[in-house]
Amino acid sequence: MSLTLDFISPAATPAADRVTLFADVILPLPLPRLYTYRVPYELNDNVVIGGRVIVQFGAKKTLSCIVAAVHEQAPKEYQAKYILEFIDDAPVVTQPQLKLFRWMADYYMCTIGEVINAALPSALKLSSESRIQLHPGFSREENEYPLSTQEELIVDALGTTEDGKALTFTEVGDLLGITSFHKVIKSLMHKDIIFLFEHTADKYAPKVVKKVRLAHHFISEASLEQLFEQLASKPKQLDVLMKYMQRVPVYQNEYANQHGIEKAALASSPHLSASAVNTLIKNGVLEQFDVIVSRFPLENEPTAQLHFSLTEAQTTARDEIMAHFGEKEIVLLHGVTGAGKTEIYIDLIRKALESGGQVLYLLPEIALTAQIVTRLIRVFGSRLGVYHSKFSDNERVEVWNGVLSGRFQVVVGVRSAVFLPFDNLSLIIVDEEHESSYKQYEPAPRYNAREVALMMANFQGAKTLLGSATPAVETYYQAKQGRYGLVSLSKRFGEAGMPDIELVDTRKARDQKTMHNHFTADLLGEVERTLGRQEQVILFQNRRGYAPVVACQDCGWIPKCTNCAVSLSYHKHSHELRCHYCGYHDSMVTKCPACGSRAVKTQGFGTEKIEDDLKIMLPQANIQRMDLDTTRAKNSYQQIIGDFEKQTTNVLVGTQMVTKGLDFANVSLVGIINADSIIHYPDFRAHERAYQMFVQVSGRAGRKGKKGKVIIQTADPTQVIFDKVIRNDYVEFYNYEIMQRQEHGYPPFMRVIKMTVKHMEQGLGEEAAIRLTQELVDRLGRAAVLGPEAPYIFRIRNFYLQEITIKLDRAHTVLKHAKQLIYDAMDVVKDQKEFKQARLVADVDPM
DNA sequence: AGCACGCCGACT
DNA sequence: GTCGGCGTGCTC
Numbered sequence: 034m035s036l037t038l039d040f041i042s043p044a045a046t047p048a049a050d051r052v053t054l055f056a057d058v059i060l061p062l063p064l065p066r067l068y069t070y071r072v073p074y075e076l077n078d079n080v081v082i083g084g085r086v087i088v089q090f091g092a093k094k095t096l097s098c099i100v101a102a103v104h105e106q107a108p109k110e111y112q113a114k115y116i117l118e119f120i121d122d123a124p125v126v127t128q129p130q131l132k133l134f135r136w137m138a139d140y141y142m143c144t145i146g147e148v149i150n151a152a153l154p155s156a157l158k159l160s161s162e163s164r165i166q167l168h169p170g171f172s173r174e175e176n177e178y179p180l181s182t183q184e185e186l187i188v189d190a191l192g193t194t195e196d197g198k199a200l201t202f203t204e205v206g207d208l209l210g211i212t213s214f215h216k217v218i219k220s221l222m223h224k225d226i227i228f229l230f231e232h233t234a235d236k237y238a239p240k241v242v243k244k245v246r247l248a249h250h251f252i253s254e255a256s257l258e259q260l261f262e263q264l265a266s267k268p269k270q271l272d273v274l275m276k277y278m279q280r281v282p283v284y285q286n287e288y289a290n291q292h293g294i295e296k297a298a299l300a301s302s303p304h305l306s307a308s309a310v311n312t313l314i315k316n317g318v319l320e321q322f323d324v325i326v327s328r329f330p331l332e333n334e335p336t337a338q339l340h341f342s343l344t345e346a347q348t349t350a351r352d353e354i355m356a357h358f359g360e361k362e363i364v365l366l367h368g369v370t371g372a373g374k375t376e377i378y379i380d381l382i383r384k385a386l387e388s389g390g391q392v393l394y395l396l397p398e399i400a401l402t403a404q405i406v407t408r409l410i411r412v413f414g415s416r417l418g419v420y421h422s423k424f425s426d427n428e429r430v431e432v433w434n435g436v437l438s439g440r441f442q443v444v445v446g447v448r449s450a451v452f453l454p455f456d457n458l459s460l461i462i463v464d465e466e467h468e469s470s471y472k473q474y475e476p477a478p479r480y481n482a483r484e485v486a487l488m489m490a491n492f493q494g495a496k497t498l499l500g501s502a503t504p505a506v507e508t509y510y511q512a513k514q515g516r517y518g519l520v521s522l523s524k525r526f527g528e529a530g531m532p533d534i535e536l537v538d539t540r541k542a543r544d545q546k547t548m549h550n551h552f553t554a555d556l557l558g559e560v561e562r563t564l565g566r567q568e569q570v571i572l573f574q575n576r577r578g579y580a581p582v583v584a585c586q587d588c589g590w591i592p593k594c595t596n597c598a599v600s601l602s603y604h605k606h607s608h609e610l611r612c613h614y615c616g617y618h619d620s621m622v623t624k625c626p627a628c629g630s631r632a633v634k635t636q637g638f639g640t641e642k643i644e645d646d647l648k649i650m651l652p653q654a655n656i657q658r659m660d661l662d663t664t665r666a667k668n669s670y671q672q673i674i675g676d677f678e679k680q681t682t683n684v685l686v687g688t689q690m691v692t693k694g695l696d697f698a699n700v701s702l703v704g705i706i707n708a709d710s711i712i713h714y715p716d717f718r719a720h721e722r723a724y725q726m727f728v729q730v731s732g733r734a735g736r737k738g739k740k741g742k743v744i745i746q747t748a749d750p751t752q753v754i755f756d757k758v759i760r761n762d763y764v765e766f767y768n769y770e771i772m773q774r775q776e777h778g779y780p781p782f783m784r785v786i787k788m789t790v791k792h793m794e795q796g797l798g799e800e801a802a803i804r805l806t807q808e809l810v811d812r813l814g815r816a817a818v819l820g821p822e823a824p825y826i827f828r829i830r831n832f833y834l835q836e837i838t839i840k841l842d843r844a845h846t847v848l849k850h851a852k853q854l855i856y857d858a859m860d861v862v863k864d865q866k867e868f869k870q871a872r873l874v875a876d877v878d879p880m
Numbered sequence: 881a882g883c884a885c886g887c888c889g890a891c892t
Numbered sequence: 893g894t895c896g897g898c899g900t901g902c903t904c
Contacts, residue, residue, distance in 0.1 A: 058904085062881050068904040091883065091903045113904055146881090869899075 058098040062146045071113040083124025087117045127456040142875040143477035152452035154429035164199040165227045170323030245319045246293030269309035357518025365512045366500040368522030370732025390459020394445040397468040400693040420446030448482040458495035467505035472880040503725040507781040532734040532741035536750040550646040563702040570684045574706040577660040578602035580635030585625035598828035659687035692729040703734040708747040727758045786839040787879040791832040791872040801871040802835030808858035
């Protein structure tokens with residue numbers, strides 16, 4: 034047909050010149066390759082690299098995917114399907130991002146689809162599983178937009194706002210009898226008639242704020258005057274109206290009325306009555322409408338350009354960093370806790386912004402608190418984007434689009450913020466760079482945001498500042514080797530000295546019978562004295578729940594998880610036994626099912642028991658607990674922090690959460706209840722982790738000029754690590770640790786890749802692991818492969834685990850080659866019929 | 881990741 | 893005789 038057209042129309046492009054384009058797309062699936070689709074000729078101009086398109090994949094699935102490349106090579110072995118639709122006319126994924134994603138897939142041994150999946154907020158994914166629902170603020174009667182027949186059809190199918198009925202994209206397509214339904218959905222979204230969500234978040238309810246604005250027929254000056262006259266006898270209503278006019282300059286800017294103001298702001302103002310507001314609404318003077326708002330209290334305008342000056346030490350450090358940046362791409366800022374690193378960061382961010390580049394400021398999850406965000410907003414105002422894991426999907430899209438559009442020049446965020454679509458970064462800050470939470474374990478991509486950040490900076494010509502009080506051994510090594518610039522900040526801000534650290538021997542205390550539950554007399558006494566001085570205490574116990582083990586005193590029976598090889602922890606609050614690995618839970622047993630004895634007792638202790646015991650021993654103190662269990666609800670974390678800040682609570686008992694990013698001026702005592710559980714870990718990083726944890730927790734003691742005290746309870750105070758902690762000498766710790774690493778061939782001298790074989794059947798899992806080990810040894814040599822070995826917890830979620838550790842030379846070429854060999858070995862095992870059920874996982878640079 | 885195709889056990 | 897179990901392989 035088109036051939037005929039070409040013949041009869043001389044003006045048309047000659048057939049020989051007619052370009053047929055093909056697009057290689059990234060599907061959001063764990064597939065190793067890109068897939069090639071054909072671009073409909075009429076839409077050649079619509080293809081955008083980094084834009085989303087909708088394609089048919091397989092027989093049933095309609096997926097949205099990202100265009101990675103456009104070319105003219107028709108696939109030879111198969112007939113390419115057509116792209117069904119183009120969603121974006123501008124990239125949602127930038128070119129530097131695509132490059133980074135490819136690098137991640139390569140380096141972390143996963144597929145690019147897995148990277149894309151982790152990177153894109155699900156609202157940007159638009160799969161056939163995406164659903165639409167009526168916007169809560171929509172009402173058919175008040176709708177002012179004209180609807181097309183198709184739009185009408187969809188709105189009808191969605192029923193009313195109250196039923197909250199949802200349609201999947203596939204259903205929308207069926208309903209309209211067309212495949213290109215996206216235009217309709219986009220239009221409805223634009224008109225705020227519907228909103229979009231993923232099926233995984235089917236309980237998602239957008240946050241809605243009730244707003245009011247002046248009914249549009251009152252906007253003219255004349256009608257307003259008339260209105261004022263009518264209300265002359267109703268002072269309450271007049272007050273409300275005056276207040277509204279004061280807040281919204283309707284005369285100067287008609288458009289301002291469109292946005293209205295929050296109803297709550299009007300109704301709850303002093304001297305204004307809520308009922309007057311309602312009357313005005315009822316009489317049609319004000320109209321009420323709903324707006325979906327960000328859940329994060331982002332202020333739109335900077336409150337004030339906060340001016341603070343750096344101390345002399347901070348200025349020196351800042352200048353040193355700048356000087357290093359002159360010749361080096363990466364600088365490590367090694368600053369003790371409380372040295373005021375944040376001020377330096379802010380200063381550098383400001384400078385980077387002035388030069389016109391973007392800035393990414395990464396923080397570990399537990400350090401990204403409202404405290405730090407508020408502080409940054411005060412300085413950067415609406416240019417600051419915040420990316421937190423507790424954010425809803427819509428909020429993530431908001432930040433994503435904000436970075437794309439240039440609205441957000443600075444983003445402060447957690448691990449996954451490295452996925453945001455930056456294209457002009459000039460500075461990346463990775464605070465607490467040693468934190469293991471920068472590394473993602475499950476699912477793939479198993480990436481370390483610190484390393485990704487470094488690569489991203491490399492691609493975009495940005496500088497990276499790594500900050501920590503206790504740098505990772507690998508990082509400090511790079512600095513010592515001269516690859517990173519090194520700047521040290523050893524003095525605490527505001528002349529506060531480092532806290533005194535005291536070790537208390539729990540074994541001795543137990544022998545002398547001076548233990549009160551899990552407290553030595555020394556710690557308990559110090560807690561009492563501190564509270565007596567009206568000062569606050571933080572107690573650290575790295576285990577949540579009440580007790581990690583429950584046991585029958587008569588026969589030794591212990592309740593175990595049915596899915597994992599762990600004993601169940603007792604949680605007193607819910608009176609349940611819970612598995613911390615898979616979430617399995619059961620009610621607490623009172624009678625031993627093995628022997629019938631009633632003597633079932635708890636063993637060991639977690640945060641909950643510490644809290645409980647302390648409440649009994651110090652009935653007059655206000656004690657609060659902060660761990661995963663008490664902070665699950667969205668605002669509970671803020672609540673707990675707020676109470677402690679206001680000093681409503683005197684003692685805060687918690688897990689790791691209490692170690693990061695919190696500055697409390699009145700805390701003068703920190704207690705580590707059981708240091709031994711932190712030190713004794715079967716892992717080459719155990720000492721490093723323990724050292725970091727002790728130093729970080731200790732850093733919470735004594736700020737703003739007050740010298741604090743730290744008490745560490747341990748059964749063996751002679752352990753070497755304590756010596757380093759007490760002397761507060763990181764370099765000494767590093768020198769000791771780096772020797773160990775070299776001696777035993779661990780990072781930074783060797784690179785580690787950990788293989789995990791998972792199988793539902795123990796025997797087959799072991800066999801598969803042995804076979805994989807063999808294949809690996811054949812390719813990489815005996816010396817490079819350790820294991821297989823069952824990990825301490827050898828079964829999780831019904832899968833038996835076997836681990837193989839591969840150690841490789843650091844050279845990049847070696848690494849690349851080795852990864853190919855590892856893939857080969859994995860393929861051999863997977864092709865074996867008897868191992869079809871085995872899951873093989875590679876974790877590059879495990880932590 | 882889905883989903884279809886395909887080959888072996890308990891049922892109307 | 894069929895319905896359906898989930899093992900295997902493919903998707904441009």
